[in-house]
Amino acid sequence: MLYTESLGRLIKLFQKMPGVGQKSAQRLALYILQIPQPEAEKLAQAILELKDKTRYCSLCRNITETDPCPICADPGRDASLICVVEDPKGLLAIEKTKGYKGHYHVLMGNISPLDNIGPDEIRTRELLARVEQGGINEVIVATSPTIEGETTAMYISKLIKPTGVKVTRIACGLPMGGDLEFADEVTISKAMDGRLGI
């Protein structure tokens, strides 16, 4: 009764989006109400078009409109290097640094026994297959330093090691610009363990 039917419906759909609560959903829906009709049509169109045009790369599972994706198809990138990330967000985060010039492998999740996600639910088998095809020098595991990400990293290390290919893990430590005083104990311990000669 508080909202009209169509307003209530859109608010409910917006609320399903990650990080959008009841108040944000209401604000977003009222924004839609207030923009000109063509703008709303453009948004609805863009949502459908994204679903329609975007695929996952058959090699690395990156988001792409072409298959293989521009990264896998780029001859300028080092195909002997595979960076393993948990999802496309991780891949985008690393790409934004512009420092990495190898290939990727998107797992589409982390191992999480509590959520019934085992190694076979994420794309670990496909990773092993890529490594076994040869030509790979190093697998960099860049899953998040969470319990699930660490578990996944450990599993991948055990999975790949028998092939003789080097497996590395991105470093944990203090974030740049972070203050030692405010860092948690686990991060500081990791930073100490991971110290490098200067």
Added chain:
Amino acid sequence: MLYTESLGRLIKLFQKMPGVGQKSAQRLALYILQIPQPEAEKLAQAILELKDKTRYCSLCRNITETDPCPICADPGRDASLICVVEDPKGLLAIEKTKGYKGHYHVLMGNISPLDNIGPDEIRTRELLARVEQGGINEVIVATSPTIEGETTAMYISKLIKPTGVKVTRIACGLPMGGDLEFADEVTISKAMDGRLGI
């Protein structure tokens, strides 16, 4: 190059929404990518339907699918009481308290000389017309206690007073559960000025 064309387009459109920055927009767009096709269609449909079905009430300018809106049309509500709010969000906030049983008048903005919004850009003339039609006992001004909201309240008070109808302003003071220690000076002064007998 970082995003596919369709992903980049949706991210840009999401970024136009209030309170949605670059990271949130990316997260929302990746959410769309990952939900099943029918869900995405439902969302696009809901956006178009909201624009299509929802109108503003010709009396109070509330959001509605029927004209006049359910509040204006409700014989159980007190038509001699008009609560003036700056936008539909304000109306929804008051309706959620379930304590107010009068009618509303949505201004669709506040007076803001810096943004070139004068009294005629918001619906003050329509308010005066409603009051002059008679049958109104009190106009409660519930614009936000910001500079613009206060300016608007002052203007409305001067506009309505000559008609002899009582004009009141919602109280300013400490929020419930708030700590006196952390309240700002202006709020405390307002709370002192607005003290009531107990």
